[in-house]
Amino acid sequence: MDVHASLRGVTRIYPARAGRPPLHALGPLDLDLRRGEFLSVVGPSGCGKSTLLDVVAGLALPSAGTVTFEGQPVLGRVPEGIGVVFQEDASFPWLTVEDNVAFGLRRAGTDPAEVRRRVDYALGFMGLADFARAYPAQLSGGMRQRVCIARTLVLRPRLILLDEPFGALDQQTRLLMGDELLRLWRETGATVMLITHALDEANLLSDRIGVMSARPGVWIETVQTGWPRDRDSTLAARPNFGAVSARLWASIRGESIKALGQAREGAGR
Amino acid sequence: MTKAAWIRLALLAAAIGGLEGACRAGWLPRTAIIPPTEMAAGGWRAVASGELNEDMAQTFSVVAIAIMVSLAGGFLVGFAIHGRPRLRRALDPFLGAYYAIPHFAFYPLLIVLFGLGPGPLIALAVMFGVVAMIVATMNGLDRVPRVLGKTAQVMRLTGTDELWRVRLPAALPHLFAGVKLAIAYSFIGVIAGEFILSTKGIGHAIAFAYDNFDARSMYGLILFVLLLVASVNLTLHTVEQRLIQRRSR
Numbered sequence A: 001m002d003v004h005a006s007l008r009g010v011t012r013i014y015p016a017r018a019g020r021p022p023l024h025a026l027g028p029l030d031l032d033l034r035r036g037e038f039l040s041v042v043g044p045s046g047c048g049k050s051t052l053l054d055v056v057a058g059l060a061l062p063s064a065g066t067v068t069f070e071g072q073p074v075l076g077r078v079p080e081g082i083g084v085v086f087q088e089d090a091s092f093p094w095l096t097v098e099d100n101v102a103f104g105l106r107r108a109g110t111d112p113a114e115v116r117r118r119v120d121y122a123l124g125f126m127g128l129a130d131f132a133r134a135y136p137a138q139l140s141g142g143m144r145q146r147v148c149i150a151r152t153l154v155l156r157p158r159l160i161l162l163d164e165p166f167g168a169l170d171q172q173t174r175l176l177m178g179d180e181l182l183r184l185w186r187e188t189g190a191t192v193m194l195i196t197h198a199l200d201e202a203n204l205l206s207d208r209i210g211v212m213s214a215r216p217g218v219w220i221e222t223v224q225t226g227w228p229r230d231r232d233s234t235l236a237a238r239p240n241f242g243a244v245s246a247r248l249w250a251s252i253r254g255e256s257i258k259a260l261g262q263a264r265e266g267a268g269r
Numbered sequence B: 001m002t003k004a005a006w007i008r009l010a011l012l013a014a015a016i017g018g019l020e021g022a023c024r025a026g027w028l029p030r031t032a033i034i035p036p037t038e039m040a041a042g043g044w045r046a047v048a049s050g051e052l053n054e055d056m057a058q059t060f061s062v063v064a065i066a067i068m069v070s071l072a073g074g075f076l077v078g079f080a081i082h083g084r085p086r087l088r089r090a091l092d093p094f095l096g097a098y099y100a101i102p103h104f105a106f107y108p109l110l111i112v113l114f115g116l117g118p119g120p121l122i123a124l125a126v127m128f129g130v131v132a133m134i135v136a137t138m139n140g141l142d143r144v145p146r147v148l149g150k151t152a153q154v155m156r157l158t159g160t161d162e163l164w165r166v167r168l169p170a171a172l173p174h175l176f177a178g179v180k181l182a183i184a185y186s187f188i189g190v191i192a193g194e195f196i197l198s199t200k201g202i203g204h205a206i207a208f209a210y211d212n213f214d215a216r217s218m219y220g221l222i223l224f225v226l227l228l229v230a231s232v233n234l235t236l237h238t239v240e241q242r243l244i245q246r247r248s249r
């Protein structure tokens, strides 16, 4: 097995702050991301999914344990070759859509003609060609998220981390974007880790789905979907599709109830 | 024009008209105040005659230097403090109380330190303006979403690139409060400094007219300074509105 990124015994504890006690958000957990696989992570709200992403990307140091990417330890700096689409809107409001998408390429000193080519392609791919000169403020939330996806993809990362990238999209667009993501994944051979709260989406897109417990998030189960590499959203019509979704729900249901309790406790404090 | 703008204009016109009427009717002594039309005429004469060219050049260049030092210095210092939360907490009470200090009381000291000439004026204006910019920078940076910093990290930007290409533009609309204050304070610091102790500059010209009972020149110049500062502020306001509009959803 060709391991692309791996976590060993990783935990993340947010230090105490402003009278609040330290918060154990994640782990301990292990993870081996195989090169070229599509892994989804599902888990109840607040279980530490975004924290996991930060740690894998090198945006946050684990409180314990080690992270490696392509055989090298990840030590508080994002390694070259990793692309991240965040849960929050991260478009730059002072730049037009095309300048947003070109931002990383220009900073990396890419040849202008090549920037133009890749940006145009990405804008077309993401259905943003007509909005190249618009500012993010003129777009819907879902379109802004697509700008962020395009901005990440033009850099051709070998490992793509996506945190609820379709959260702001309607169900139909979500399905179509999922298909696009699959196509891209196949064409580029990149490794993808997708965080989502939509069980059907995880089911549809993934080779493997990691199910996380309520906080502090640890794996409760890893589900192999067994879908062919050449797949799209029509997969949902297969008879065993429902079985996978049902299995995911069965393993996450109890944890979701627990997480809801945590959230209520938090609110009552 | 909006309704509010019309009301504003009407209020201004009424105030000026009222003052004009009161002066002309002899309700106000001419030794104290002169009609606005005469102020305008006096100001125009003083400015158009060319007698003040040297004074204006002095004042504007000193103000320009003070503004640049306040803005650049305030931003860099604000950025540095922002990145050190403990230092920031320690400095907070000082920054909060800063504008309670009578800065002009330090003017003699500044002259001792910087000599006569523009040095102490620049120092005074910067003392006055820089802290507004420091505070505005820190508040502005507070409002930059964390995810933009993370994005810069993922794109492996260098520290300086992150500052100039992400943090500064992201914070820019929030910095305007500081920019406006720093500019206004620079004018106040320089002109007031010239007024107290200087041999050149618009402030000195106002003081000179005052000492010579030349009400026309004095009020004329005050009006000139007022109009100048108001138009600078209006320009900044327009730029700020445009920035905000481009970004508001």
Ligand SMILES: Nc1ncnc2c1ncn2[C@@H]1O[C@H](COP(=O)(O)OP(=O)(O)OP(=O)(O)O)[C@@H](O)[C@H]1O
Pocket (backbone or CB within 6 Å): A014, A023, A025, A043, A044, A045, A046, A047, A048, A049, A050, A051, A052, A087, A197, A215
């Ligand atoms: N910077 C931080 N400081 C302190 N606590 C934090 C910080 N970031 C997250 N947390 C806490 O850590 C826990 C996990 O947060 P995280 O954002 O990783 O969850 P999540 O699974 O991504 O949630 P969601 O599904 O809502 O996106 C939460 O309880 C959250 O409040």
Ligand SMILES: [Mg+2]
Pocket (backbone or CB within 6 Å): A049, A050, A051, A087, A163
């Ligand atoms: Mg999250």
